[in-house]
Each structure stands twice: as C-alpha cells, then as structure tokens.
Amino acid sequence: MKAVLRLAALSAWSRRLTLGLTLVAIALAVTLLLAVERIRTDARQSFTQSVSGVDLVVGARTGGVQLMLYAVFHAGAASNNIGWESYRALASHPAVDWALPLSLGDSHRGFAVLGTSADYFSRFRFGDREALRWREGKAFAGVFEAVLGSEVAQGLGYRLDDKVTLSHGLVEHGPEHGDKPFRVVGILAATGTPVDRTVLVSLESISALHLDWIGGAPLPGVAIPAEFVAKFDLRPKEITAALVGLKQRSDVFRMQRFINQYRGEPLLAVLPGVALDELWQAVAMVERTLLAISALVVLIGLAGLAATLLAGLNERRRELAILRALGAGPGRIFLMLTVEGVLVTTAGALLGLGLLTVGSGLAAPWLLERFGVVLATRLPGSQELALLGGVIATGLLASLVPGWRAWRMSLADGLTPRN
Amino acid sequence: MRTLSLLICLLAIALPAHAEKGHVHGEGSLEVVIDKGRLSLRLELPLDVAVGFERAPRSDKERAALAAAQQALADPALFVPTPAAGCKPEPVRIAMPTFDGNKPAAHADIDAAYEFSCATPAALKSVETTIFKSFKRLYRLDARRAGPTGQGAGRLTPKNPVLAW
Incomplete structure (x- = not known):
C-alpha cells in the first residue's frame, strides 16, 4: 500500500x-x-450593529431605506430637511423618552460631519447596546468644538487641540468654511460603525458656520468673524433627521403612525430594524x-x-x-x-x-x-x-x-x- | 462615494416608501410588540380578503359572511406564541369597518387586536398563525416586530405561517 x-x-x-x-x-x-x-x-x-436601542428614525418623507442610509450610515443625501419646530414638538411628545437631532451635509476631507446635541455621546448605542467610549478628551460644549470618530483621528493624524476646517457639502473639495476652524476637544474609541468615520459637532456650530452663507455659497461682502457668532441666534432652523427612543416599546407602531400623519409637515418614521429586514428581503x-x-x-x-x-x-x-x-x-x-x-x-x-x-x-x-x-x-x-x-x-x-x-x-x- | 450613491439610487428605486403600507388586496399586515410580559398583535385585514367584497353588505348571505369573518377573527387561537413562553390569551378586540349609508366605499379594513400575557417572555421566540386556513383569499401577511431583542420584519404565507426571531 x-x-x-x-x-x-x-x-x-x-x-x-x-x-x-x-x-x-x-x-x-x-x-x-x-x-x-x-x-x-x-x-x-x-x-445591524450600527444602531441599537433606537425605536424610531424620523426624517423628511422619502423611502425608509434611504432615510436609514443617511441618518444612520451617513451615506447618500437627504432629499429634504425637517423643521426645528416639528422636531421640538416630537421630542416633547409624552410617549417620547429621548430624541437626538441629526444635521448632516458638511464634510471634512471625505468624512461626514454630524451636527447633534451633546446627549448623543450618552444616548447613542451600537452593537449589543454598547455605549460610546472616549479614547481621550470630552464632549463638545461650545461652538467650534469638534469630536472625532476614531478613524478620522487615526486616518488624518489628529490629536486633541488640533484645528480642523470643515467643507460645505459632501464632496472632498467643496467650498471651505476656512474662516471658522474647529478645535478638537474629544476623540471617540473605535466602534466598528459609521460613527468612526464621523466628525461630531454641535447643532449651534452648524448654524454658526452658515450664518454668512446663503443657498450653499458664502454671501459676497459679508463675513462674520468667528468671535462674533455668539451674538447671533444660533438655534437651528432645520435638521436632517432624528433618532427617537420611546418610554414604552408598545407605543412604537402608534407613534410611527402619529409621525407619518403629522400635520405640521410631511414626516417619515421608520423602525430601523424593520427597515433593514425589508432591505434584506429586497x-x-x-x-x-x-x-x-x-x-x-x-x-x-x-x-x-x-x-x-x-x-x-x-x-x-x-x-x-x-x-x-x-x-x-x-x-x-x-x-x-x-x-x-x-x-x-x-x-x-x-x-x-x-x-x-x-x-x-x-x-x-x-x-x-x-x-x-x-x-x-x-x-x-x-x-x-x-x-x-x-x-x-x-x-x-x-x-x-x-x-x-x-x-x-x-x-x-x-x-x-x-x- | 460615487459607487455608494449608485447603490443608494438602486435601492431607492427598488424600495418605495415602505413605512406606510397601502391597502393591497390579498395582503394583510401584522404588528407584533413584545414588551415585558405582554405580547400584543395588531392585525389589519382588507375586507376583501375576509368576505370577498368591500362595501356594505347587500344581502343576507353577505351579512352572514361578515358575521362569520368577525367570529373567525375573534378566536385568539388564530395566533400561537411559542408554547414554552406560557402565554395566555386575553379577549380579542375587533373593529369591523363601518359603512356610510349608500356611498360607494373606497377601501375597508378589519382591525383586530390580540393580547397575550406571558409567564416566561424570555422563551418567546415565534408566533405561528392559522389565519391562512380560515381566510383562503389571504396569501400574505407582512409582519413587523419590535421586542426586547430588537426589531424585524417578516413575511407570513400559507406555506410559511411562522414569524420567528
């Protein structure tokens, strides 16, 4: 043998x-x-890992998957925004436990910039209900402070107190917000989710950036220096989407119907897990x-x-x-x-x-x-x-x-x- | 980024707004919520599926068909949660469509709510339905689910009448 x-x-x-x-x-x-x-x-x-513990994702009326793609994966662009008043009304609804506003549209060297509230860092969950962790620094507190996702910091070699300039729009060489640089105040630990590739700033910072802009371009002859923006009303007029958590899970379908039939403006609410399953079905x-x-x-x-x-x-x-x-x-x-x-x-x-x-x-x-x-x-x-x-x-x-x-x-x- | 935009465009074409399901003959929708020890199901059935017409009944036969459909839906055994979870049914609530005089009705749905209280909700892993046996015209039930383990969607058909997670 x-x-x-x-x-x-x-x-x-x-x-x-x-x-x-x-x-x-x-x-x-x-x-x-x-x-x-x-x-x-x-x-x-x-x-599936990218979002956890969110009951509803709310945005302007488009497709459910499209809403998920831009609100959660920061991919693609929103066709429309939702008004700040609608968001306030929604966030103060008795069934709502918490809500996170999301404002997208600017970028930094190919990475998405997300305007949100400081609650984001304590509320946001990914994977198996894991919270965000800090690699160094802390949440943004004021205007022109930025928190970087781990990959942004690593890929571009940023450290705390570095200055970053954001660009308007999602293209890499869009018009720059060069007159208003941001200071890096915090860097998040890696999550393996789109957060890693995101620059996070406050909603007020997003408004401040666009004070002297109209229709996606700087107003000629008007330049508001960074130190004066605090004198303006920086409350956001509109946001791109919102993540919503409810007090009781049993309200989720009722709340979805309520938002979808909201009288103020056409809104769309999707259950993120359902939207993803429907995507897989398709x-x-x-x-x-x-x-x-x-x-x-x-x-x-x-x-x-x-x-x-x-x-x-x-x-x-x-x-x-x-x-x-x-x-x-x-x-x-x-x-x-x-x-x-x-x-x-x-x-x-x-x-x-x-x-x-x-x-x-x-x-x-x-x-x-x-x-x-x-x-x-x-x-x-x-x-x-x-x-x-x-x-x-x-x-x-x-x-x-x-x-x-x-x-x-x-x-x-x-x-x-x-x- | 361009490839991604392409992907998104394709998806946007492939998937029209899913959130608010329209009224589709032959298809029902089911919302499933598991919250603490309670399993709540909300069924929406086009009247056409249940009785074969979507208007006020015109004869005794049609009236009998409506009553029969209501009776069939009132049976909580239409839905069978995982036996190990020890779920006990509560009375079923049914909202039959109301017909406004002789106006030609557009579409009409029957809404039914099924509630169970479960002794060991952690063992709750699926819900099976026998609804396809009672309503032969129903060929699909689009189910959406929210529970402690997350959310999901599923499609129940006569061949696969189980929603599992």
Missing part, C-alpha cells in the same frame, strides 16, 4: 503543471464562493443569484478537475497497467484516482480559504470606506464550513468518474503494443 501511495504521489508530481492549474482554478472558484457568502453575512452584521434575490453563480463557477472548476483526470487516464494507460501487473488490484487503482481528485479539491478549497483571508484583509479598508461594511478577519463560520464541505463532497463525486473509468480498464489495456 505504501509503495502504491508513493508511486501515486510521484505520478501526481510528474503531472504537476496540469494538476496545479486545476488546483488554481478550484481555489479561485472557492474564493469567489466564500467571498460572496462572507460579504453577505458581514454586510448584514455591520448594518436584496435576497440578488444575493441568491450571486451565490448560485459562484456555486456554478465551483462546479465548472470541479468539472475541469474530472476532465483533467480523465484526459490523464489515456496518458497513464501504461503506468496504470504496470501498477496492475505489479499486483495492484482494480479497487486500489480506483482508490488511487479518487483520492488524487479529492486531495486536489481539498487543497484547492484550503488555498481558496487562504486567498479569501488575504483578500479580505486587503479589501477591508476599502469596503469600510466605500460601503461602511466591516469585513472581519476571522475563522470561517458554520455557513462557510458547510460550503467548503459541499465543495469537497462534490469534488469526491467528480473524482469517482475517472476512478471508475480506471477501474474498468482491463489488465492488459496498456500493455498491448501500439500499432
């Missing part, structure tokens, strides 16, 4: 080029399959299609493996005949061929897993920046292991074909002299 294994290994080595290429094909197919699965689960995970079809396509690619790879082994049989007629003549039974030949196929599949699957780990490590920062998806480097989950098992089982099935063919070859097959 040992001799047969040794001969089989040597035989495989002599065919290393074809087998190697087949292995690479299988590895790439497996990487694709696992990547689709991992991005699917991690995208859900990171979206993209489930796309996910299934992607998964099916990558499963097909794996099948093609394995069919290639079977074809390579089958084609190899013709070249190896003589080799197999000599093995038979030396005393290897047909069962052993069958086993040899099948094991070779399974080993190539397993090696391909493991290589694919390795490629996925390296690839996800490389792609993670980009995915985080572009899509807010946190791609964790971790051991394969149960779903991924099931997929890997499926690939190896299919590889076994595909290897049975050449094994069976070799088994059927007669003893004398390779020994008859060629014409």
